Amino acid sequence: MTREMTGAKMVVQALKDQGVDTVFGYPGGAVLPIYDEIFLQNDIRHILVRHEQGAVHAAEGYARSTGKPGVALVTSGPGATNAVTGLTDALLDSIPIVVLTGQVPTFMIGSDAFQEADTVGITRPCTKHNWLVKDTDSLAATMHEAFHVATSGRPGPVLVDIPKDVQFASGEYAAPKPSTSHYQPILKGDLEEITELVAAIETAKKPVFYTGGGVINSGPAASQLLRELVEATGFPITSTLMGLGAYPASGKNWLGMLGMHGLYEANLAMHDCDLMINIGARFDDRITGRIDAFSPNSKKAHIDIDPSSINKVIRVDIPIVGDVAHVLEDILKVWKARGRKTDAAAVAKWQDQITDWRKVNCLDFTNSEKTIKPQHALQRLEELTKKHDRYITTEVGQHQMWAAQYLGFEDPNRWMTSGGLGTMGYGFPASIGVQMAHPDALVINVAGEASWLMNMQEMGTAAQYRLPVKQFILNNERLGMVRQWQELLHGERYSHSWSEALPDFVKLAEAFGAKGILCSDPADLDDAIMEMINYDGPVIFDCLVEKHENCFPMIPSGKAHNEMLLGEAETQGVIDSKGSVLV
Amino acid sequence: MSALHIKKGSTRHSAYNLRPTFSDVQERHTIAVLVENEPGVLARVIGLFSGRGYNIESLTVAEVDHTGHLSRITIVTTGTPQVIEQIKAQLGRIVPVHEVHDLTVEGPAVERELAIIKVVGEGEKRVEALRLADIFRANVVDSTLNSFIFEITGAPDKIDAFADLMRPLGHVEVARTGVAALLRGE
Numbered sequence: 001m002t003r004e005m006t007g008a009k010m011v012v013q014a015l016k017d018q019g020v021d022t023v024f025g026y027p028g029g030a031v032l033p034i035y036d037e038i039f040l041q042n043d044i045r046h047i048l049v050r051h052e053q054g055a056v057h058a059a060e061g062y063a064r065s066t067g068k069p070g071v072a073l074v075t076s077g078p079g080a081t082n083a084v085t086g087l088t089d090a091l092l093d094s095i096p097i098v099v100l101t102g103q104v105p106t107f108m109i110g111s112d113a114f115q116e117a118d119t120v121g122i123t124r125p126c127t128k129h130n131w132l133v134k135d136t137d138s139l140a141a142t143m144h145e146a147f148h149v150a151t152s153g154r155p156g157p158v159l160v161d162i163p164k165d166v167q168f169a170s171g172e173y174a175a176p177k178p179s180t181s182h183y184q185p186i187l188k189g190d191l192e193e194i195t196e197l198v199a200a201i202e203t204a205k206k207p208v209f210y211t212g213g214g215v216i217n218s219g220p221a222a223s224q225l226l227r228e229l230v231e232a233t234g235f236p237i238t239s240t241l242m243g244l245g246a247y248p249a250s251g252k253n254w255l256g257m258l259g260m261h262g263l264y265e266a267n268l269a270m271h272d273c274d275l276m277i278n279i280g281a282r283f284d285d286r287i288t289g290r291i292d293a294f295s296p297n298s299k300k301a302h303i304d305i306d307p308s309s310i311n312k313v314i315r316v317d318i319p320i321v322g323d324v325a326h327v328l329e330d331i332l333k334v335w336k337a338r339g340r341k342t343d344a345a346a347v348a349k350w351q352d353q354i355t356d357w358r359k360v361n362c363l364d365f366t367n368s369e370k371t372i373k374p375q376h377a378l379q380r381l382e383e384l385t386k387k388h389d390r391y392i393t394t395e396v397g398q399h400q401m402w403a404a405q406y407l408g409f410e411d412p413n414r415w416m417t418s419g420g421l422g423t424m425g426y427g428f429p430a431s432i433g434v435q436m437a438h439p440d441a442l443v444i445n446v447a448g449e450a451s452w453l454m455n456m457q458e459m460g461t462a463a464q465y466r467l468p469v470k471q472f473i474l475n476n477e478r479l480g481m482v483r484q485w486q487e488l489l490h491g492e493r494y495s496h497s498w499s500e501a502l503p504d505f506v507k508l509a510e511a512f513g514a515k516g517i518l519c520s521d522p523a524d525l526d527d528a529i530m531e532m533i534n535y536d537g538p539v540i541f542d543c544l545v546e547k548h549e550n551c552f553p554m555i556p557s558g559k560a561h562n563e564m565l566l567g568e569a570e571t572q573g574v575i576d577s578k579g580s581v582l583v
Numbered sequence: 584m585s586a587l588h589i590k591k592g593s594t595r596h597s598a599y600n601l602r603p604t605f606s607d608v609q610e611r612h613t614i615a616v617l618v619e620n621e622p623g624v625l626a627r628v629i630g631l632f633s634g635r636g637y638n639i640e641s642l643t644v645a646e647v648d649h650t651g652h653l654s655r656i657t658i659v660t661t662g663t664p665q666v667i668e669q670i671k672a673q674l675g676r677i678v679p680v681h682e683v684h685d686l687t688v689e690g691p692a693v694e695r696e697l698a699i700i701k702v703v704g705e706g707e708k709r710v711e712a713l714r715l716a717d718i719f720r721a722n723v724v725d726s727t728l729n730s731f732i733f734e735i736t737g738a739p740d741k742i743d744a745f746a747d748l749m750r751p752l753g754h755v756e757v758a759r760t761g762v763a764a765l766l767r768g769e
Contacts, residue, residue, distance in 0.1 A: 121626070124626060124627060124630055125630055125634050128678065129678040129679075132622065132623075149678055153676075307675060308672035308673050311665065311668060311669075315665075
């Protein structure tokens with residue numbers, strides 16, 4: 001069944017047929033026919049952002065919090081180039097988004113036309129795949145294939161570039177049908193490898209689960225199966241920044257996040273384990289520290305849907321290519337069929353060892369009655385919001401690491417942060433995307449003032465759509481993480497890591513018709529946070545915190561997991577010249 | 584190297600049956616990639632090599648199946664075993680890539696390259712050039728009073744050897760196609 005319609009109408013029809021309800025975008029000359037079609041219908045809501053980067057991050061926030069693909073619509077030239085950071089961010093964090101760009105008419109491509117850019121050329125390395133649609137008849141199939149590619153296998157960003165004449169011309173539209181393209185990633189893991197992993201589970205004395213964003217990308221079933229496996233085996237579990245929430249922070253086997261600013265017990269468990277089961281993580285350099293000293297005595301299993309992740313950084317003994325939920329289901333099946341065995345006595349001893357490490361209390365900090373410590377602010381935020389239907393986004397820097405350390409996530413899709421690319425300016429637009437998907441939820445962007453200013457124009461979006469997003473800014477008037485590295489690595493020469501002209505955030509909020517709250521006294525903090533939660537509208541919470549607080553624990557660059565720093569006293573001269581060239 | 588036991592036609596073999604360790608030995612591999620012949624696909628493959636810092640020694644591409652719109656890209660590359668495995672896995676995840684074959688591992692394979700070589704020279708040297716061309720089974724495809732153009736087909740080493748022999752005989756210009764390769768047998 002095909003129907004004839006214009007290319008612009010096809011775009012909107014394809015979005016509807018793909019179940020899209022929200023599009024984040026910004027109009028311009030090369031997408032006007034599509035905007036005309038959006039004007040003529042009511043099924044899809046268009047959210048007008050204030051900068052195309054914001055549209056893509058909002059689509060990412062929508063995607064991460066719903067598990068559905070996010071959609072952004074931008075114009076040619078600068079519209080497309082402004083989307084590049086968001087595309088790269090989604091590529092590194094494997095977030096399914098579909099970005100539609102307008103393009104100059106086909107007959108003008110290559111003539112350096114007004115607002116022309118080689119969009120598919122520019123975005124080729126920062127998308128999972130992209131298409132330039134040159135005739136209207138192939139537009140519908142390309143749109144459907146774009147959604148298929150974005151959401152199949154390892155998810156990622158895709159881009160469809162649509163010239164203006166293709167939008168105006170008429171062609172045949174066909175509704176989506178099950179994809180017939182050759183791109184069909186394998187979901188089931190190899191049973192031999194799975195059996196080998198089960199055998200390793202049965203005999204492991206010091207096992208650890210190391211989970212990542214792949215568990216969340218695989219869907220809610222994966223988190224459920226993971227919980228079942230962890231509870232049934234009694235093995236401890238840690239997670240990367242991207243995987244927080246797959247296993248509940250209140251779970252008894254939870255070690256906390258691992259990595260550069262991960263918890264002491266999590267990193268030591270990784271270092272000393274004899275069986276490491278990596279589920280949907282990728283041995284990122286923030287996780288491994290020094291490669292040749294990474295978990296030296298363990299057998300390593302790696303479950304990943306992307307074959308290129310396996311053996312990329314760390315050589316593994318049991319590679320399993322497949323979707324996390326499918327593989328976990330098979331692991332449980334095989335493990336149960338073989339009698340649900342573990343070396344319970346040895347694992348209990350291992351748990352005792354971990355309990356000893358926990359006693360170090362690595363997240364302890366010296367609180368103050370005079371100034372608000374950022375860790376304290378997050379502890380209070382956690383306490384006062386954890387019972388809410390809550391979603392957290394973050395910007396990038398110290399506040400992001402503290403948020404990962406001090407906030408607890410009980411469910412997947414509740415935590416949106418820029419992990420791989422580390423995009424300052426991600427959190428605010430992402431919080432807008434999350435709030436659009438969950439209008440009644442409490443959506444908080446934990447931010448630093450420097451990151452937040454990078455996409456502050458989105459206050460206009462929040463105000464226009466009355467999105468009650470809470471901007472919880474830990475304001476230290478510094479680029480905190482940069483300052484910390486300059487202190488530890490560059491002889492305390494604080495080159496350009498502070499701003500001498502910060503705005504008055506309360507007045508800024510008021511200028512946009514939002515609420516501003518300033519808090520600088522620890523005694524007022526709880527009341528101020530409650531005021532933020534209870535206000536029905538966007539809030540900028542300017543939380544003035546200790547300016548020179550460092551983020552600990554920390555594994556310095558070029559060091560191993562068991563060489564982590566726990567506090568200020570241990571920081572003198574620990575990073576050698578070899579380590580300081582690493583980022 | 585053939586200890587890999589890679590199934591024929593497998594595009595996702597990077598995970599399995601790897602060679603022993605992350606060795607430092609540089610290996611030279613010929614990789615055949617079957618791709619959908621769509622715009623930009625060659626740029627994707629080349630961009631992968633430049634973006635991730637892999638080597639390309641030679642690369643050839645042409646459509647080989649007109650009805651199926653499939654092109655065959657033959658790449659000769661060098662790297663440690665780990666890098667070679669990464670190259671294959673990374674190629675395999677490009678959406679329009681249908682198949683990745685490591686001919687060096689799946690082999691034995693036949694590798695051929697065509698070159699045309701112009702030699703400008705006079706007198707005795709012209710005669711010597713013709714004599715050497717005969718030995719290498721190179722054909723003369725063009726001649727002027729002071730130049731020849733030879734056409735030679737063979738493995739890259741043979742072409743290197745022939746071009747090296749020609750150089751003392753006059754000014755030499757070389758155009759090469761890069762390697763085309765196929766597995767032997769069924």
